[in-house]
Structures are given as structure tokens and as C-alpha cells.
Amino acid sequence: MSIGLALRDQRAELSTFRARLLVAGLLALAAFGVLVARFVWLQVVQRAHYHTLAEANRISVVPVVPNRGLILDRNGEVLAANYSAYTLEVTPSKVGDVERAIDELAQVIEVSPRDRRRFRKLQEESRNFESLPIRTRLTEEEVARFAVSRYRFPGFEIKARLFRSYPHGDIASHAVGYIGRINEADVRRIEAAGLATNYKGTDHIGKLGIEGAYEKELHGTTGSEQVEIDAGGRAIRSLSRAEPQSGNNLVVTLDVKLQRVAEEAFQDFRGALVALDPATGDVLALVSRPGYDPNLFVDGIDPANWDALNNSPDKPLNNRALRGQYPPGSTIKPFMALAALTYGKRTPEQTISDPGHWMLPGVSRPFRDWKPGGHGVVNLHKSIVVSCDTYYYGLANDLGVDAIHRFMTQFGFGSRTGIDIDGELPGLQPSTDWKWQRFKQKWYAGDTISVGIGQGYWLATPMQLAVATATLANGGTPVHPRLVRAVQDARTQQVRELPVRLGDKLAIKPEHVELVRAAMVDVTRPGGTAVRAAQGAPYLVGGKTGTAQVIGMKAGEKYDEKRVKERHRDHALFIAYAPADAPRIALALLVENGGHGGSTAAPIAREVLDYYLLGKRPERKLPLVAEEAEGD
Amino acid sequence: MISRLFDIVSRRIDGPLMVAVVLALALGLTVVYSASGGASVDRVLGQARNIAIAAAALWVVANIPPQALMRLAVPIYAAGLALLVAVALFGEVRNGARRWLNLGFTTLQPSEIMKISVPLMLAWYFHRHQEGIKLRDYAVAAVLLALPVGLVVRQPDLGTALLIFASGFFVIFLAGLSWKLIAGFVVAGLASLPFLWGMLHDYQRRRVLTLLDPTEDPLGAGYHIIQSTIAIGSGGVLGKGWLNGTQAQLDFVPERSTDFILAVFGEEFGLAGNLLLIALYVLIIARGLMIAANASTTFARLTAGAVTLTFFTYAFVNMGMVSGILPVVGVPLPLVSYGGTALLSMLAGFGILMSISTHKQLVSS
Numbered sequence: 001m002s003i004g005l006a007l008r009d010q011r012a013e014l015s016t017f018r019a020r021l022l023v024a025g026l027l028a029l030a031a032f033g034v035l036v037a038r039f040v041w042l043q044v045v046q047r048a049h050y051h052t053l054a055e056a057n058r059i060s061v062v063p064v065v066p067n068r069g070l071i072l073d074r075n076g077e078v079l080a081a082n083y084s085a086y087t088l089e090v091t092p093s094k095v096g097d098v099e100r101a102i103d104e105l106a107q108v109i110e111v112s113p114r115d116r117r118r119f120r121k122l123q124e125e126s127r128n129f130e131s132l133p134i135r136t137r138l139t140e141e142e143v144a145r146f147a148v149s150r151y152r153f154p155g156f157e158i159k160a161r162l163f164r165s166y167p168h169g170d171i172a173s174h175a176v177g178y179i180g181r182i183n184e185a186d187v188r189r190i191e192a193a194g195l196a197t198n199y200k201g202t203d204h205i206g207k208l209g210i211e212g213a214y215e216k217e218l219h220g221t222t223g224s225e226q227v228e229i230d231a232g233g234r235a236i237r238s239l240s241r242a243e244p245q246s247g248n249n250l251v252v253t254l255d256v257k258l259q260r261v262a263e264e265a266f267q268d269f270r271g272a273l274v275a276l277d278p279a280t281g282d283v284l285a286l287v288s289r290p291g292y293d294p295n296l297f298v299d300g301i302d303p304a305n306w307d308a309l310n311n312s313p314d315k316p317l318n319n320r321a322l323r324g325q326y327p328p329g330s331t332i333k334p335f336m337a338l339a340a341l342t343y344g345k346r347t348p349e350q351t352i353s354d355p356g357h358w359m360l361p362g363v364s365r366p367f368r369d370w371k372p373g374g375h376g377v378v379n380l381h382k383s384i385v386v387s388c389d390t391y392y393y394g395l396a397n398d399l400g401v402d403a404i405h406r407f408m409t410q411f412g413f414g415s416r417t418g419i420d421i422d423g424e425l426p427g428l429q430p431s432t433d434w435k436w437q438r439f440k441q442k443w444y445a446g447d448t449i450s451v452g453i454g455q456g457y458w459l460a461t462p463m464q465l466a467v468a469t470a471t472l473a474n475g476g477t478p479v480h481p482r483l484v485r486a487v488q489d490a491r492t493q494q495v496r497e498l499p500v501r502l503g504d505k506l507a508i509k510p511e512h513v514e515l516v517r518a519a520m521v522d523v524t525r526p527g528g529t530a531v532r533a534a535q536g537a538p539y540l541v542g543g544k545t546g547t548a549q550v551i552g553m554k555a556g557e558k559y560d561e562k563r564v565k566e567r568h569r570d571h572a573l574f575i576a577y578a579p580a581d582a583p584r585i586a587l588a589l590l591v592e593n594g595g596h597g598g599s600t601a602a603p604i605a606r607e608v609l610d611y612y613l614l615g616k617r618p619e620r621k622l623p624l625v626a627e628e629a630e631g632d
Numbered sequence: 633m634i635s636r637l638f639d640i641v642s643r644r645i646d647g648p649l650m651v652a653v654v655l656a657l658a659l660g661l662t663v664v665y666s667a668s669g670g671a672s673v674d675r676v677l678g679q680a681r682n683i684a685i686a687a688a689a690l691w692v693v694a695n696i697p698p699q700a701l702m703r704l705a706v707p708i709y710a711a712g713l714a715l716l717v718a719v720a721l722f723g724e725v726r727n728g729a730r731r732w733l734n735l736g737f738t739t740l741q742p743s744e745i746m747k748i749s750v751p752l753m754l755a756w757y758f759h760r761h762q763e764g765i766k767l768r769d770y771a772v773a774a775v776l777l778a779l780p781v782g783l784v785v786r787q788p789d790l791g792t793a794l795l796i797f798a799s800g801f802f803v804i805f806l807a808g809l810s811w812k813l814i815a816g817f818v819v820a821g822l823a824s825l826p827f828l829w830g831m832l833h834d835y836q837r838r839r840v841l842t843l844l845d846p847t848e849d850p851l852g853a854g855y856h857i858i859q860s861t862i863a864i865g866s867g868g869v870l871g872k873g874w875l876n877g878t879q880a881q882l883d884f885v886p887e888r889s890t891d892f893i894l895a896v897f898g899e900e901f902g903l904a905g906n907l908l909l910i911a912l913y914v915l916i917i918a919r920g921l922m923i924a925a926n927a928s929t930t931f932a933r934l935t936a937g938a939v940t941l942t943f944f945t946y947a948f949v950n951m952g953m954v955s956g957i958l959p960v961v962g963v964p965l966p967l968v969s970y971g972g973t974a975l976l977s978m979l980a981g982f983g984i985l986m987s988i989s990t991h992k993q994l995v996s997s
Contacts, residue, residue, distance in 0.1 A: 010762075017808070018925050020805060021921055028941070029914070043865055043869060053862045057879065058878045229882070
């Protein structure tokens, strides 16, 4: 019975077991059913969705940055070039402790204190996820050494990049300008212009000069590449590629050899020079001394160099040629003479007797001539040749400031010349309206007298003086200066000449122009104030000296410039054109604290004229003397 | 001579089960090759070695008669428990978990032993009390189960603990625990969920939360699930082809040769591949349940049933987690994932099934 019970028990247990097994089996089957449903959902119903996600995972569109266009001078000499070099870049957001990582890196490849300072400055100026260079221009060996221990430096990457270089260094730096890393202001500008797409991947942009103004031509069109990437973001292979289109090359009007001659002629003086082709307005030389090395800016300037440039009392970053506003001094006398003839206020024959000063009726204070005792009997011709102040005091009084304003603005004074780079300042051509608007004061007759010799409120840039001189040299057609004469298409290599823009011929009589120009030629002959500009030259030079006062001189006080500090010495000015009968070059220059135009400025002009017209420097190097010499 | 050798080798091997297992293993090797980038056979050779060792274990276990296995149940269980205690006391910590015992020449993960020894032990216990299983017996079984599970949860190793628990629970369930009690436990379990939640580690909680909304933390805990579902989903019906899964080959799928190998498989072989794999699993489970149903002793029945259902648990938990319907726990895809330890315990389990299946006649006669 116990056996039977046991058997029955066993049978019962077996059937329970099998029932349980069946339940478990069915549950398992149901569970697999759930999985099958899930797989059908993912792989059939939602397949397109997940396919899109998978493609988005693996495909990355990488911008391909175009090569920046070159900048060439008029003879094809390269002023701004590209070269390829390795950089080591860091994305700070991918690195925990950047400073420590750089310390470690310094054990693998050299990282100089300068590199660190520059990097820190870049880091302050950029966002955390940008890739910033810690080292540039790595050698092949350094690249290899880094590659070996690459795994130790996540967030660091070697990149082959195109760099900008300016092979002539500080020569023409103010005209060419430079490129620099795109900062937040640039980003806003790019976005506002709707160019954000084209600047993907680009991290440099033209900041100043031609690089800045012709950014659109130079940059080119960004291409793109579809690459397959892995989960770590590393590119595995290229899927498709739209080639970038390089930026166009620019042919500039400068002759870099002439430019170098002009810059070196300044020796250690500060100042500016602008030389133009009077027929076209082409800028043949554009000097602002001291210059700076634009190569320093290309990959972020380090703080030490930046401070040195920015805080220097010589202000090397200031483009004096376009932004230096100086009283033009006696250089405007030929234009005043022309105004007198044009408005019928003087005849060539009319003379004055110069006692060395001029009295404004009702004013007790005399207006002094630069030459104590005066120049004796002076006509229009002589007034220019000897730079007689007294003649122009009276003339200015007869013309009145508004007539002077009306006449001079035709030559470009008082407004921007419209040169094709940015940053130009307009100078100042005073008038009664101007003074009223500016100071809410009426114009006094006395104000006009100083304006008559290019002092007082009148301010001009060297560029404005050069444009006025070129206009005079070509017989009265205003020129618009330009630095870029042609654009070479990157794809077709075709050179597209940019149009020369000239103003309408001024309403001045050729015989009047002839009178003035004849006097200007005599300025550079014995008896004139700028003999040194043309002594022994096989061509004739028309010129005019000038002096811009730096500190005011009290009435009756003898101005002894030997006693004032060098920085308070007068600026020397000179305008010239040559050959006088058929001018091919017109220039204006200023030597800061150079004293008188004839002694320091004229010799510089001579070097430029000789080199441009004869292809050589003067045989006898003229010393620049920043001292009082006879003449103005 | 050759036929004699063949006889020795195959005498204790269950044909249908073996065929299904071999097919699944072969499928596994092809996916391991793909998951290792398709560039080297190192991983495939490594896995082949793992398979060889596990297959040897299968053959040895299959040749041990069930009665002998029953005699081994208590010593193995006791030894396993002692080792788990030793782990808790002297174990080696890796990745924040204390799971390994350093024996000097090798490291041992004693929790793996429990996957086999717990069902053996519980089956032995119920076999001894088969004349009338009382509530007290279930309580004893529950304690025998709770001890190793508790120790493994503390390591912490949720995946293994879950599988050990499942293996023991299946024995208790198959032994006939009343439905009322099961329902009671389910209710109690649900009621204690908040309490259990408090006991979980941060990373474990995150896994559960991540399951509910993987997009919450797409680069952190959610990354695994998002990338593996993208892989599977983008595979479509027929898959992208062997070695051509972009998610897998470009490293988007994490742990792609181990726990997440289904993502690689599903991407490259599509729904068709997944159905084939599930079919193989169903075949294996069906055959295991058949062996259990026909086994002649209580011990053999309970062991065979529990081993088979544990295998099911492996498959379901892994596939569920990789396809995003279960939380991420460290459970490999059975017979496919790269790795030797789980494979060893799994094939040893199949050895038990085959021992039971091929020794049946001897016992009944």
C-alpha cells in the first residue's frame, strides 16, 4: 500500500511537474514572441528611422578650406604667400587639465614659454570647443615623436595647415595688412553677411589692409567632404568630395622694390609717404614708418610682441599714410596760388612787398613770415619758390575761408580719398559752416589767415596730399587712389583688370596750372627751398616743401627748435611730381619731427623719384638732417 | 576501432540538442569575427579555445551518471558557498566590484559555479523529500537559494545574481510550489520594490531609469541602449551583410563582442538572422524541456528543467536588454557572446541534460 501510495504520489508529482513544465515552456514561447515583436518593430516598422540615425552616426560632413589667394605686386613679386606646415592643436573642452597636459607635452616636443603665452591669449579669446594651436611649424621629427605617444594626449591633434606668410616682412605691411584668427566680432560680421557656411572650417580672416578689404576675393569658396567616421570621430574613409575653390590672386599697384627703397629712405625717422601714378591713381608706394612684421599676427600674436607694438611711442601699428592727420603747412601754397588765379584774386604779375609780417586790419598781433625781415618784393611765382608766408596771409584774407574750402575740396581735401583699403581718415578742410557745427562759434577773420599757410584748423593725410599733387600733376583730373589693379581668377587664371576711376576734370585753366607748375619746378632749383630734391637729376622735379608745427608758437617768440625736445620738433613735409613736363609719379611725404621739408623730406623724395624714373638710387646718398635749414 | 572511438565520444551526447548547440556556436563564431573588426582571427581563435574547453566539460559531465551528479550536489554547493564567502572577505576588486578570487596562478569567479550548483542542490533537496514536499521544504530551499544570491548581489553582480536566482526559482517552481504562494510572492515582491530600489547602487538605478528613457542621458548610461537599438533597427529585414554593419564596424556599439553582440548580429543579419537565432534557442529549450519531461527521477527532472529554463533566461534577458526592453544587466548572449566563463557553465549544464537524457534507460531498467 505504501508502495502504491508512493507510485500514485510519484505519478501525481510527475503530472504536476509536466504541467509546470508546460506552463514554463509556454511562458518562454510567449517571451520569445515579445522579442520577435520587438525585432519586427525595430527592423521592419521603424527601420527607416534607425537607418537615418545610423547614417547620421557614421557620416560627417567636413568643410574643406580653400587656399587663400596670393597677393602679388605689379611685377609679380609675392607679397603674401601660403605655405603648408604641421601644427599641433588642442581642443580645450576635450582635455581636462590643459595646463598639465601641456606640461606633459613639453616632455615630448618643445613648447617654449612664448608658445604658452600665445596659447593662453588665444584661449582667452576663443571658445572652449575650438581647436587652438599650441605649436606651429613642427618638424617631421617632432610630428613623428608626437605620433608615437599620441595616445597620451587625447584632444591633441596634428594638423597640416596652410599658413600665410609675408616674405617681405615689415615692407609694405601697412598696405598689405595681415590675417589673424577669427574672433567673435568677425564671427558676427560673417554671420551678418550670410557667409557663415563659406567660413566653416576657416579660422583666419583678413584683418587689415588689402588682406582685410579684399577678403571676399582672397578667401575662395569652401568645399566639403563627406567622410565616414567611427565612434571616436576619426575619419575612416572619404565618401564624396566637393572641391573647394581657391581664392583669387590679387595684383597690386605697388612695386615692392620701389616700396623698399622708399621705406629705407626714411632711415630711422617716423613718417609716411604716398606715391601715385598721376594718370591712374595707382598707388606706387605706400609707406608708414615704423612698420611692423605682419607675420607676427598670423597665428595669434604673443602678448610680449603685442605690448611692444601697441605701447610703443612710435605707434608702428598706426597707418600714418591714411590715418595721420597733420597740418599740411606750406605744401598747399601751390593750390592756394591756383585758387587765387582761378577766382581772379591775383594776377601773375601782381606783387606785394614783404616786410616779414602781415597785419590783419583791426588786429594788433602780426602774422609772421618764417623768414625774419621778409622776402622783399614777391609775385605769385616767387611766393611759391621761396614759400613766402606773407603773400598767402593776404591772399587767404582776400579769398575768405569758404572759397578756400570750395576750391580745396575739389582736390580731395577734407574727405576720404576712397582708397580701396579701410581705415582712412578724412582730414579736415575748415569752413564757417564746419566751425559753427563743430564749436557753435562764428568764424573769425584771423582763423582764415593761418589756414592760408596750411595751418590752423586745416588737417590733411599724406594720402590726401598725394592725391592733390597727382591731380595738379595731371593737369586737373582728380584721381581715386587704388592698391589693387587686377584680380586673377583662381580657376581660369584669367586676369581681370579693375577699372581706373577718375573724377571729372576740374574747372581750372591750363595756363594757370602751368604757372603754378613752373614755380614748383623752381622750388627744386637753386634759389628754391628744396634744391636737394633735384640736384644733379637728369629730369625736372616739381615740388613744394612744408612744415607742420607740432607746438604752437607765441606771438613775438623766436622759435628755436634746437632747444625743444625732439618730439616737439616740427614735422617736415614735401610734395613732388616728376618728370615735370610729363609727370609719371606724384608723391607726398611727411617726416615726423623732421624739421623743415627741404632738409629731411626732399632727399627721401629724391630717392623714390630716382628709383622709379631711373631704376637706381641716387649716386650720392644724402644725409637726412632734422635741423633748421634756410628755407621752409 | 574508429567506430569504437566514435561510440565513446558520442554515446552520452544527445543528438538533437548537440546539433542545435553546435549551430548556435558556429553562428557565434562568425559574429565574433565580425565584432572584432573582421581584421584578425585572434578573437575567433580565442573563442574556439573557449568552446573546446567548454565542450570537453560538456562531454565529461555528460558521462557522469545522474546518481553520481546527485552525490556531488551537496559538496559542490558547500564548496561554492565557501568560495563566495571567501570572495566577500578576500576577493579582488575590479571596476568597483568584488567578484574574483585570486588563487595566485589564476583568478576564479565562484559565482559562476553557483549557476550549476544551485539547481543541483535544490533538486537534490526536493529529491530527498519527494515523498511529501511540505511548506517547510520550500522555506529551506528558499534559504539555500537566498544565501548565494545575497552574496552575489553584494559583490555586486546583478546579472549573475539574477541567473542564479532564476535557476533556483525554476527548481522550486517545477517542484510544485503552489500558485497561491507564487502569487503572494509576486505581490510581496512588487510591494517591496521601493525598498529594493533603495538597496540598488547608483549605477544600477541609472540602468533602470535609462531603460525607461534612454534619451535622458544619450552620452552616458543611455548610450549603450540607443546605439544598440539603432544598430538592430538599421539592419532591417535582411541586414547589412556580414562585416558590413556600420554601427558595429565603426565602434558605435559598445561591448560589441560580449554582452552587446546581438546588436552586431541584428545589424548585419537583420530580422532574418534574429529569427534564426531565436529558432535555435527555441529548439534547444524545447529539447531540454522534453528531456526534463521524460527524466526518470525527481532530481533529474528538476535539474533538467531548471538548467533549460536558466538557458532561456540568459537568452531572453540579453536579447531584451540589447533591443531596449529590459534594463542593462551583465548577461551574455548564450552560445554567441565572446567569453569563456559563462560558456563553460552553460555547456556543463547541457552536459547534465545529456547525462540525464542518455542515462535514462539504465536507471529505469
